[in-house]
Amino acid sequence: MTTPAVPGPEGPRPAPARRRPGGRTARIRAQVLDAVLVELGEHGYDGLTVDAVAARAGVHRATVYRRWGDVGGLLADVLDAAGDDDWQPPDTGSLEGDLAALNQEIQEALTARPPIVAALIAASFRSEKAAHAQQRFWEDRYARCGTVVDRAVRRGELPPQTDARRLLVAATAPLYHQLVLLRTPSDPRMPGDAARAAALAAAAGAFAGSPPAGGTRGASRS
Amino acid sequence: MTTPAVPGPEGPRPAPARRRPGGRTARIRAQVLDAVLVELGEHGYDGLTVDAVAARAGVHRATVYRRWGDVGGLLADVLDAAGDDDWQPPDTGSLEGDLAALNQEIQEALTARPPIVAALIAASFRSEKAAHAQQRFWEDRYARCGTVVDRAVRRGELPPQTDARRLLVAATAPLYHQLVLLRTPSDPRMPGDAARAAALAAAAGAFAGSPPAGGTRGASRS
Numbered sequence: 001m002t003t004p005a006v007p008g009p010e011g012p013r014p015a016p017a018r019r020r021p022g023g024r025t026a027r028i029r030a031q032v033l034d035a036v037l038v039e040l041g042e043h044g045y046d047g048l049t050v051d052a053v054a055a056r057a058g059v060h061r062a063t064v065y066r067r068w069g070d071v072g073g074l075l076a077d078v079l080d081a082a083g084d085d086d087w088q089p090p091d092t093g094s095l096e097g098d099l100a101a102l103n104q105e106i107q108e109a110l111t112a113r114p115p116i117v118a119a120l121i122a123a124s125f126r127s128e129k130a131a132h133a134q135q136r137f138w139e140d141r142y143a144r145c146g147t148v149v150d151r152a153v154r155r156g157e158l159p160p161q162t163d164a165r166r167l168l169v170a171a172t173a174p175l176y177h178q179l180v181l182l183r184t185p186s187d188p189r190m191p192g193d194a195a196r197a198a199a200l201a202a203a204a205g206a207f208a209g210s211p212p213a214g215g216t217r218g219a220s221r222s
Numbered sequence: 223m224t225t226p227a228v229p230g231p232e233g234p235r236p237a238p239a240r241r242r243p244g245g246r247t248a249r250i251r252a253q254v255l256d257a258v259l260v261e262l263g264e265h266g267y268d269g270l271t272v273d274a275v276a277a278r279a280g281v282h283r284a285t286v287y288r289r290w291g292d293v294g295g296l297l298a299d300v301l302d303a304a305g306d307d308d309w310q311p312p313d314t315g316s317l318e319g320d321l322a323a324l325n326q327e328i329q330e331a332l333t334a335r336p337p338i339v340a341a342l343i344a345a346s347f348r349s350e351k352a353a354h355a356q357q358r359f360w361e362d363r364y365a366r367c368g369t370v371v372d373r374a375v376r377r378g379e380l381p382p383q384t385d386a387r388r389l390l391v392a393a394t395a396p397l398y399h400q401l402v403l404l405r406t407p408s409d410p411r412m413p414g415d416a417a418r419a420a421a422l423a424a425a426a427g428a429f430a431g432s433p434p435a436g437g438t439r440g441a442s443r444s
Binding site for chain 1: 347348357360388391394396398402404405415418422423425427428
């Protein structure tokens with residue numbers, strides 16, 4: 001969680017001004033991607049243009065067009081850069097605690113001002129490139145969070161055959177659903193409530209194999 | 223589930239051609255809203271224009287502009303009309319069965335061709351009017367689904383103080399998250415899996431009041 005562009009599991013934000021590592025190419029990329037985030041936060045997808053990004057970054061517009069092509073290419077690279085970090089999920093000592101801390105990061109990202117993560121999600125409905133990059137970013141985050149489930153299994157909190165992705169989606173989906181789709185006002189209890197529900201379901205074996213249609217557990221799957 | 227524009231909990235689709243009840247005003251509204259759905263399904267939000275809707279509906283464009291104003295107004299009215307029906311949630315005899323049947327309807331709506339519900343969700347990121355109408359539609363659907371929880375409480379499946387909305391969001395959110403945001407390919411087990419997880423969490427008391435920060439149940443809330 002120390003790289004410039006990523007505060008948590010859920011996305012990028014502009015880095016504070018500082019000296020960039022790497023050569024000229026890396027420096028230009030960092031300037032351009034930061035400019036994308038600032039423009040996106042200020043104007044949303046509709047106000048985002050390659051020309052405005054180039055002007056804000058202090059980079060020639062021909063360079064931006066050549067390297068990123070269009071707004072979709074810029075957004076995709078923002079997400080790819082955000083995923084290129086060393087973020088790891090919280091480690092609090094319990095499954096419920098880890099999920100609650102993860103949800104807390106998600107809630108903060110989804111309600112942050114300027115609303116960059118929300119704007120990226122909205123942009124994913126406009127640009128296929130951004131949509132695919134967001135998918136890659138999220139799948140990588142869920143994969144990293146597998147360690148939360150592994151630790152819980154090692155502690156004996158969960159059955160060994162627990163489906164990590166399904167548990168993690170159950171724990172985090174209510175936050176996205178309420179804040180992004182239902183547009184429910186943010187509630188400080190939401191992260192912990194959703195974590196607790198998923199942890200209780202997990203402890204009851206909800207994610208330890210999918211039952212066959214009849215509703216009883218199939219020996220071949222568990 | 224018998225009104226022309228609504229197949230289930232999750233949204234509208236064009237009605238088959240048939241005689242409309244009501245007078246000329248109602249007939250024009252039905253023609254225009256059906257035309258919105260067809261245009262949206264064929265071209266998405268970007269291809270949706272008042273003029274194309276008017277032409278397809280066989281209604282003078284001045285009438286459409288006067289009554290609906292713009293594309294956002296048309297989409298909002300589609301959603302308001304969709305909510306003006308007698309849809310009730312499934313009644314299968316068990317909480318898990320009801321939630322699974324509900325999720326099945328949601329999965330079908332979200333993966334339908336043409337992708338009208340998906341296009342309406344995408345449009346809600348473009349138009350404030352559509353976003354507010356979608357919120358109203360969903361809140362009304364969740365309120366109607368409260369009967370699923372009431373029945374489960376009466377059957378003794380759930381504690382009486384269960385928070386219906388929180389349980390329903392937990393049951394349905396994984397479908398929306400996977401199909402709309404993560405763009406996970408549809409899986410026939412998804413509706414039942416998410417229903418089962420929520421039912422197990424509910425039976426364990428996950429939605430019977432929110433615990434205080436320490437993690438133990440507060441007497442004042444339960």
